Amino acid sequence: MVAFHASALDGVARNPALPTPLLLRMLAFGADSGRPPRDVLHRAGLPESAVALILAHPNPGVRIDFAMSARAEPAQRARLADDPSPKVRAALAFGPEVYVPRAEIAPLSDAVCARLLDDPDHSVRAALLESPHLAPPFVASMATHHRSAARREAVRAWQALSASEQSALLADPDPEVRRVAELQECRRDARVTADLLRDPKSAAEALRRGLLDRAGAERCIAERTHLAYLAENPSLPADLVDRLAVDPDEAVRLTVSLRPELDETRRMAIDFTAGDLDRGDGVWWVRVGLANPEVMRRAATSAHPLLQRAAARSPHLPPDLLRLLARVEDPVVENLLGIHHPDTPEEVLMRVFARLGGTFSAWMAETHPRFPREGLATRYANHPDGNYRRLAVRDPAATPELIERLSHDPVVWTRQAAARDPRLPFHRLREALLVSDLASSAGANPALPEDEMAAVLDRAGVPA
Incomplete structure (x- = not known):
């Protein structure tokens, strides 16, 4: 008998030339107790006949796999919103688990999200609120929802909310909703900041982002309370920034060195050490400004390695800044450019390929548009x-x-x-x-x- 390896079936399931009759045959496989290969459920451009088979498949695991397909159209996946299994609806609500950079997932429509948010099963509602794929307008729309968990998530869209919606969240009957709203409001209200500092659960974050009065800031320095958080605070007076810039704690000095208002001379005069593997993910003003040309220019032209690395995560770098960072002799900068920027020079991509090897290099070679x-x-x-x-x-x-x-x-x-x-x-x-x-x-x-x-x-x- 000829040897046969089941993995051949998995390969056929993802074969781009798989004809529709064989595709349908695979989808019908296991209708009694088994299931078709997962790859056949995650194909792009499935015909309507295939989608219909998946939606009606008796195995809920098949429907769960399709609900979390990154290649399926949102309108196709949305048809599972009325699935009898709450596990399927929860998978739909959370959406695809995507670990690949440069991958974009289109969100479900607001109408479908609203239905899932009011699903009778708690697990479905919780999965939706944890989803990384919600459209920003929908997040903002939850500010007036009757469920407190939804209102709490709406606080993420604070800047998009009206003044009346913000006020309502600050006075919300749920204490956790009030707390997360106050952590947003404290950026512009010293009184709210002072209240949060008395709450151990909120004190560190309030020190990081809240509007501080001088007396409160000096007290924290004297007590050495959450100094690394305080060193990031935008409202910290300049002379206190200078004091923290020479603090004996290395983490505090490093945080000060990343403040956005420092000029390059002052920044590089600080005695800091950047970790060899630190990618600069914690530099908040660069992270939120990856599409802002001015922010990218300030970060990319700095001699601070963590600012260079933070800027290298932006796919929006203009050509001159891309060329500048491509000449930086920093493996982390090169790795991040290779992952995130579609125009990374070939010589950088080849160095990244040589350095990283294995599965990651294979992914980059196969997917990067500039790989030679x-x-x-x-x-x-x-x-x-x-x-x-x-x-x-x-x-x-x-x-x-x-x-x-x-x-x-x-x-x-x-x-x-x-x-x-x-x-x-x-x-x-x-x-x-x-x-x-x-x-x-x-x-x-x-x-x-x-x-x-x-x-x-x-x-x-x-x-x-």
Whole structure:
């Protein structure tokens, strides 16, 4: 009997050339007790006939997978809002779990979100409020909702709320809603800040963002209370900033060095140490200004490594700032540019590829619009490192003979890249379907004929 590896079915499930009849056959698989491969549920552009099968599938796990598909259209997923299973509705409410930079998820419509927010099951309502995919106007609309949990989340859209809505939240009957609203209002109200400082649960955050009077700030310095938070406070008087800039606590000095109002001379005069792996994620004024040209220019042109790293996360950097950061000899800056900026220079991408290796490098090579392709076969087909030999497969000029040779490479990632390539000779493609570590890649090869895909389904026991 011919050996068969179930992973071949997973490969066929994500094959971009999978014809609709076989797609429907896979979706119907397991209607009694099992389930089709997950990848078939997460395909982009599913036809209506496929969506209908998924929505009616008796296995709720299948519907959950589709509810969390990052490739499905929001209107398609929204049809699960009336699903009988609260687990399915909760999965829909939370939305796709996306860990890939540059991926954008379109939110569900406000009408569907409103229905899920009033779902009779608590888990569905909680999942919606925890979702990272809610549209900002919908978040703001929850300010007057009858559920306190929704009003609490609406505080995130504080600047978009009307004065009357803000006032209502500050006087909300729920103490937790009032607390989070006061943490927003304290930016402009010293009295609210003073009240929050008496609450241990809120004191640190109030010190970080609240409007402080001088007496309160001096008292905190004298008592050394949450000094690293205080050092970030925008209302801190200049002379107290100077005092904290020479504080014996290294974390306090580092925080002061990142304040937005400092000029470059004053900033770099502070004795601070930036961690080798610190990406600058905590620099709030850069984080919220990634699309602001003025903020990006101030951060990118600074000699402070954490400001440079924070700016490198912006996909909106203009060409001159991108070139400037690409010349910074900082691996973290290069990594962040490679992850986030679509125009990162090729030489930077290649250095990131060499440094990081493994799965991340493969993702970047396959998805970054500027990652090189031409000439890679000549440069890397015989490279001693298999991570580089894999790059030869990307070259449009790579011959079928080279692709076949690389499908026998000692390094599994290189073999798999070759097995997915449509230039792989057919006889080797059929062989690869029967090799355990190549079966999935071969099944995903768009050159795999329809009859071969059907044979994979047959061997996997998928009913016709």
